[in-house]
Amino acid sequence: MLQITEGSLAVADAVGKCRPQVIAAYPITPQTHIVEALAEMVANCTIDAEYITVESEFSALSACLGASAAGSRVYSATTSQGLALMFEVCFNCAGMRLPVVMTIANRAMGAPLSIWNDQQDSISLRDSGWLQFYAEDNQEATDLHYLAYRVSEDHRVLLPSFVCFDGFILSHTYEPVDILSQEEADRYLPRFRPFQRLDADDPISFGLFAAPDYYMEFRYEIDQAAKKALSVFPEAGREFAELFGRDYSGLVESYRMEDADCALVAMGSLCGTVKDAIDDMRDAGRKVGLLKIRTFRPFPAEEVKKALSGVSRVAVLDKNISLGSKGAVALEVKDALYGSQIPVHDYIIGLGGRDVQKKDIARVVTLAEEGKGDLYYGLREEVLK
Amino acid sequence: MNDKAACGLFDSGHRACGGCGAAMAARLMLDAAGKDTIIVSSTGCMEVFSTPYPETAWKVPWIHSLFENNSAVASGIVAALAKQGRKEKVIAIGGDGATFDIGILCLSGAFERGHDFTYICYDNEAYMNTGIQRSGATPYDASTTTSPAGSCSFGNKRPKKDLPMILAAHGAPYVATASIAYPPDFKKKVEKAVNTPGPCYIQVHAPCCTGWGFEGEKTIAVGKLAIETGLWVNYEMENGVVTKVKKVVRKPVEDYLIEQKRFRHLFKPKKNEAEIAKIQALADRNAEKFGIDIKLKT
Amino acid sequence: MALGTGCTARPGKSRNNRTGSWRVFRPAFIHERCTSCGMCRIVCPEGCIGENEEGLPVPDYDYCKGCGLCAEECPSEAVEMKKEEK
DSSP states (O other), rough: EEEEHHHHHHHHHHHHHHHEEEEEEEEOTHHHHHHHHHHHHHHHSSSSSSSEOOSSSEEEEHHHHHHTTTTTTTEEEEEEHHHTTTHHHHHHHHHHOOOOOEEEEEOOOOSSSOOOOOHHHHHHHTSSEEEEEEEEEEHHHHHHHHOOOOOOOSTTTTOOOEEEEEEETTTOOOOEOOOOHHHHHHHOOOOOOSSSSOOTTTEESSBBOOOOHHHHHHHHHHHHHHHHHHHHHHHHHHHHHHHOOOOOOOOOEEETTTOOOOOEEOOOTTHHHHHHHHHHHHHTOOOOEEEEEEEEEEOOOOHHHHHHTTTTTEEEESSSSOTTOHHHHHHHHHHHHTTTTOOOEEEEEOOOGGOHHHHHHHHHHHHHHTTSSSEETTTOGGGGG | OOTTOSSTBBBOOOOOTTOHHHHHHHHHHHHHHHHSSEEEESSSSSHHHHHHTTOOOOOOEEEEESOHHHHHHHHHHHHEEEEHTOOEEEEEEHHHIIIITTTHHHHHHHHHOOOOOEEEEEEEBBBTTSBBBBBOOTTTTTOBBBBBBEEEEEOOOOOOOOHHHHHHHTTTEEEEETTTSSHHHHHHHHEEEEEEEESSSEEEEEOOOHTTTTTTGGGHHHHHHHHHSSSSSSEETTTTEEEEEBBBOOOOOOHHTTOGGGGGTTSSOOHHHHHHHHHHHHHHHHHHHHHHHHOOOO | OOOOOOEEEEETGGGGGGGGGGSSSSEEOOOOGOOOOOOOHHHHOOOEEOTTSOEEEOOOOOOOOOOOHHHHHOOOOOOEEEEOOO
């Protein structure tokens, strides 16, 4: 059913329909509307969940970890500083192979303090073992939650996931979203079947320590599981498409790439702006295309390599910066294209919520054509002296 | 409770030091709680000596996450069990480091929210697993590696944090202190705690032969001396009111201190009367506060 | 060999570690003096003191670390620590 709704509320609706048994909530801008909406659903018995108002994000994810280990489907949401506070627990969840799903309303990392959007927060956890999915619009943000539970809980994967959508840009904007009914949701997402759980009838010890003669093998197994998601995610996406017509089976998505000269690469809401910019540029005769990356972890290197094989240049838009090095997406793209001669230009853009408009995208393409890359786009004059 | 079982629910083959107070606490706790218990452990001695992959000494469901979050993990488990309609009891267990210091955030939150679980702190009065460093539970003048006695120091400068009172102030319905020196008393308290709805706390004194410096066979004797000198008080609180206290015919604190290498600097090279007097004053204050002195008829 | 997914393990494996090898002193149980109070079994940190049909304590020397708590706490002096003969 199509509704015009705020991104956060659409996400909260989808989460509720995924039937989590335990929700751990801590407020942080800009995800707070999600947990508030879920609290209302619990207060009105619209959903049947235990709602724990924890005392910090660290405790939120810890509570989710415990509840998941006890065999319940769980949920939390966070961003930026909150996600950073969960750092330790994130590695723990993935290591213990618990299929927690968290919404990340992407926000810049302090210092300096910023409540506005960029993707530094989730990207900074790219080593943690969590799967990472990035939404272009609120429809995708909503639908990705169903997929995330499906993929995470699959016994071939058993890894937690982040569903990332840009803070404020998506979370606080109103868009038309097709909301699934509970019956439709149940058809796609079955009840949680834990692989193993804390149970007095079949006692297991969870979270042993691993000495040097075993640790590496556990890390290998997690990595293998993350890579398994490269095939499990498209499977889950195809099933979703069959039921509801919206196709998320691509780990990446190409837009007007067939004869593209310059390929832009981006994740998240930027893709919407880029698509509009491409349409304008195409009308003016410029052969530009977009490679949208939907899953950042596991990174779809094969798909990226294939999609970019025919272009003359690549312009990566990075809403993040690995300080002292380059943008994270550009580094992954360069690695995927290793051995090819295609130049990859990195543009650090839109940090801390700085607006990115169609004209900026066009300018980036021009810079790429001039061979000028690996720069911060649109800095104020005063720092460039 | 099954006194007849040999190793019960905590298997032999664990790697605790010979004479370990914490190992005793684990066995006694499980004896009292029974098999329908989920244990949530912090990182620490008990976790490390019982679960080196692929070995585990636990015969009940057990989970270890991080050093400081067992209360938060337990909160999630309690919520999950409630939703699933299951009856297992949840016991979060941690050492004094995990409980008094790094875990205080999660502990306070869990108690404030009133989850139905029991928290047991095995108090060996320092971060023992990492090699005997000072914690908020380390007693005054104890020598640890981060509060060593030296030419300008008498050891730990602060008294023990009064955590039982702090948790009682959170509204915990049942708070108790216990000691492995009195096993049936500890077991009774565990049984009471797991059967009392709401967040309950037991702080069990677990003397550490390796960290305190005495022979493993003396673990219980040292634990008894702690109580007989008034430096540890066994008591129960219900809804914030002290209801039971173990009374003693008090011995001077010296009798306890002299048994342990961590207080040796108070006796060698010469006896430090001033510092011992301060420790005696702490014991006297405990005695007065809790009324532990048995008045002998003269 | 498959690992316990997420670093898990089922009960029983700690028994592979026979801690009896740690022993320097070995407890000898003198049944004639024993009153079956059960104290040794309660205090043993290893839980390795079983009991026979008569209710008398029987230690499992595979796991006994020789800590001496049973001897120290026995009210009837029915346990004596002796240097281990290897």
